[in-house]
Every structure is written in C-alpha cells, then in structure tokens.
Amino acid sequence: MASTTxxxxxxxxxxxxxxxxxxxxxxxxxxxxxxxxxxxxPPCLASVGLGEGSPFHVYQRQQARxxxxxxxxFRGEILPRDVSPEGLRARVxxxxxxxxxxxxxxxxxxxxxxxxxxxxxxxxxxxxxDGVGPTNVxxxxxxxxxxVPAVALAARALLxxxxxxxxxxxxxxxxxxxxVGIPLAxxxxxxxxxxxxxxxxxxxxxxxxxxxxxxxxxxIPCAGRPGLVSRRNTSRGxxxxxxxxxxxxxxxxxxxxxxxxxxxxxSLEGWARAYTPVPGGVGPVTVAEIMASTVRSWEAARTGxxxx
Ligand code: NAP
Numbered sequence: 305m306a307s308t309t310x311x312x313x314x315x316x317x318x319x320x321x322x323x324x325x326x327x328x329x330x331x332x333x334x335x336x337x338x339x340x341x342x343x344x345x346p347p348c349l350a351s352v353g354l355g356e357g358s359p360f361h362v363y364q365r366q367q368a369r370x371x372x373x374x375x376x377x378f379r380g381e382i383l384p385r386d387v388s389p390e391g392l393r394a395r396v397x398x399x400x401x402x403x404x405x406x407x408x409x410x411x412x413x414x415x416x417x418x419x420x421x422x423x424x425x426x427x428x429x430x431x432x433x434d435g436v437g438p439t440n441v442x443x444x445x446x447x448x449x450x451x452v453p454a455v456a457l458a459a460r461a462l463l464x465x466x467x468x469x470x471x472x473x474x475x476x477x478x479x480x481x482x483x484v485g486i487p488l489a490x491x492x493x494x495x496x497x498x499x500x501x502x503x504x505x506x507x508x509x510x511x512x513x514x515x516x517x518x519x520x521x522x523x524i525p526c527a528g529r530p531g532l533v534s535r536r537n538t539s540r541g542x543x544x545x546x547x548x549x550x551x552x553x554x555x556x557x558x559x560x561x562x563x564x565x566x567x568x569x570x571s572l573e574g575w576a577r578a579y580t581p582v583p584g585g586v587g588p589v590t591v592a593e594i595m596a597s598t599v600r601s602w603e604a605a606r607t608g609x610x611x612x
Contacts, residue, residue: 313575316575316577316578322588326592332595336375346375349595350378350408351363351408354383354385354414356385363411370595389419406430407598410424429443430601433594434597436482444494454591455547457593458592459547459586461593462580462586470492473521474521475502475522476517476519476520477505477526478527479526479547501522504519514537517538519539522543524545526548528550530568533567534567541576543577544572544576544578545586547565547566549587550565
C-alpha cells in the first residue's frame with residue numbers, strides 16, 4: 305500500500321552570487337594595488353565578441369562595470385558578425401602580442417565558420433583568462449591548472465562561500481562541453497579540500513538521466529535547457545548550482561522571454577537544500593573570477609612567469 309506520510313518540506317536556501325562577487329572584486333583590487341609600482345599601469349582585460357546588438361554587448365557592459373570596480377582597464381570590441389575567420393584570428397593574435405593587455409576573452413559561441421579552439425590556442429595560457437584554450441584544459445586535466453574557466457571557478461567559489469564541502473561528495477555535472485562541463489568536472493576532481501569529489505558527467509545521450517541526477521549530492525546543470533532539473537529528478541536535500549543560462553518563455557505567453565537557468569527553481573523550493581538563482585547566482589561570480597584571473601596573468605607577466 306502506498307505510504308500516506310509525506311516527507312516534511314525543507315527550508316531551501318537561495319545562494320545569491322552578489323555578496324561573494326563583491327568580496328572577490330574588492331580582493332582583486334587590493335591584490336594588484338598593493339603590488340603595483342606608482343608608475344605602473346593597472347591590469348588590462350580585452351573582450352572580443354561578434355555582432356553588433358548581440359548579447360555579447362550586454363556581457364561586455366557588465367564586464368566593463370565590474371572591471372571598473374576592480375580598477376582593471378577594459379577594452380570591449382565588437383567585430384562585425386560576418387568577420388572572416390582570418391580577420392578574427394588576426395585581431396586576436398594582435399591582442400595576444402600586445403604586452404599592455406593581460407587577459408583576452410573571446411566571447412562564444414562563434415558562428416560555425418570560426419574554429420574557436422584554434423583561435424584561443426594562439427593565446428598565451430596566462431592571457432587566456434577564461435582558461436578555455438586546449439593548453440589550459442590539458443593543464444587542468446593533468447592537475448596543474450594555470451587558468452581555469454571562470455564559470456567553473458565560480459561554481460566552486462559559491463560552494464565554498466556557502467560552506468558546502470566537496471571532498472568525498474558526489475557531484476553530477478550535466479553537460480560535457482570543452483569550455484564548461486568538462487572543466488567543471490576536472491576542477492572538482494582535483495586533489496585537495498576544494499575538490500576531491502566523486503564526479504559523474506552526464507549529457508544528452510545519457511540513458512536514464514533522472515537516475516543519475518538523483519544520485520547527486522551536488523548537482524551542476526550546464527545544459528542551457530530551462531526546466532531540465534526539478535524536484536522530479538533530484539534527491540531531497542540536494543544542492544543545485546545552476547550554471548545554465550538561456551532565454552525561456554514565462555507563464556504569460558504575451559510577456560517577453562526571460563533569462564532562465566536549467567533548474568525549475570519553484571519546484572526545488574522545499575525540496576532542495578539550496579540552489580543558485582538565475583539570474584543572480586553563478587553569473588556575477590563568474591565575472592568577478594575573470595577579473596581575478598586577469599590579475600593573476602598581470603602578476604605572471606611582471607615576474608616573467610607568463611613565459612614558462
Ligand atoms: P553547449 O556547448 O551547448 O553544451 C551543452 C551540454 O549540455 C552538452 O554537453 C549537451 O550534451 C548537454 N545537454 C543538452 N541538453 C541536454 C539534456 N536534455 N540532457 C542532458 N544533457 C544535455 O553549452 P556550453 O557552452 O557548455 O554552456 C552550457 C550552459 O552554460 C549554457 O546555458 C551557457 O549559456 C551557460 N553558461 C553560463 C555561464 C555563467 O556565467 N552562468 C558561463 C558560461 C556558460 P551533448 O554533448 O550530448 O550535446
């Protein structure tokens with residue numbers, strides 16, 4: 305006979321990113337200012353996106369605001385959407401050679417004509433501040449990270465900030481892209497107290513997805529599929545760090561689309577122990593982590609460490 309007793313609702317915490325992002329930005333500023341000589345230029349970040357009026361414009365405005373708070377110089381460039389592969393590669397190469405620039409972000413996805421991995425592989429691993437080039441992914445895979453994708457650092461920083469240990473815990477990452485899912489999985493596999501997790505990676509070809517998701521103590525969806533994660537396929541008391549970001553229609557079909565994560569936050573209330581809201585969870589911390597990586601590259605350049 306089916307049980308009539310229901311498990312009591314949990315008090316679900318919302319893990320907002322702003323307090324952590326603000327702290328990281330202040331630390332970043334203090335870090336470079338305390339080292340810089342009076343005549344020395346601040347660290348500089350260049351961000352390159354394609355397509356006037358694309359969402360990259362919005363990202364760059366946000367990056368510019370955060371860079372200003374961190375005291376970091378910012379150069380946002382939007383190239384025409386139909387720029388040739390040679391044209392884009394040449395521009396990134398120019399920025400890569402410019403010693404006054406310490407970080408380069410190539411906004412993606414790029415249109416299919418461009419080979420993202422090939423372009424970023426031409427950037428020195430320190431300047432590849434989003435850690436997406438093949439050298440940086442390889443460094444992470446072999447346990448010697450140089451620059452790590454900011455979104456992965458942000459997920460880890462949020463867990464640490466809210467006191468959630470990872471060592472010995474079961475982390476399930478939904479997504480296997482080279483720039484998000486794989487680096488996330490590798491980061492949590494690293495030895496040490498902020499890693500040491502048991503990691504499962506699932507993707508669109510995974511059979512019995514819900515069964516894998518329910519085994520997660522910490523679930524990190526990064527699929528870009530709103531509603532993929534909900535009470536139906538998570539275990540009671542799980543923690544959900546929602547990396548997914550997509551536009552989705554809300555309940556009112558006449559209203560404009562809204563930004564949504566992969567988790568159906570409403571269904572997780574009273575069921576999950578905590579989740580990161582979208583927008584406002586992982587996103588602000590990711591931008592702050594980009595600034596931290598830019599300062600690390602600036603430090604490496606000052607000591608010649610970037611040439612190793
Ligand atoms: P992507 O290249 O499209 O990869 C998506 C991954 O999700 C793929 O591995 C795909 O599996 C998997 N997937 C898709 N649908 C699925 C389903 N129904 N069930 C299970 N797995 C599924 O995207 P990405 O570049 O990795 O980015 C992932 C998400 O993170 C996007 O929403 C992006 O906007 C977001 N993001 C957020 C931030 C932030 O700061 N918050 C930063 C970067 C990215 P297959 O490999 O089998 O196709």
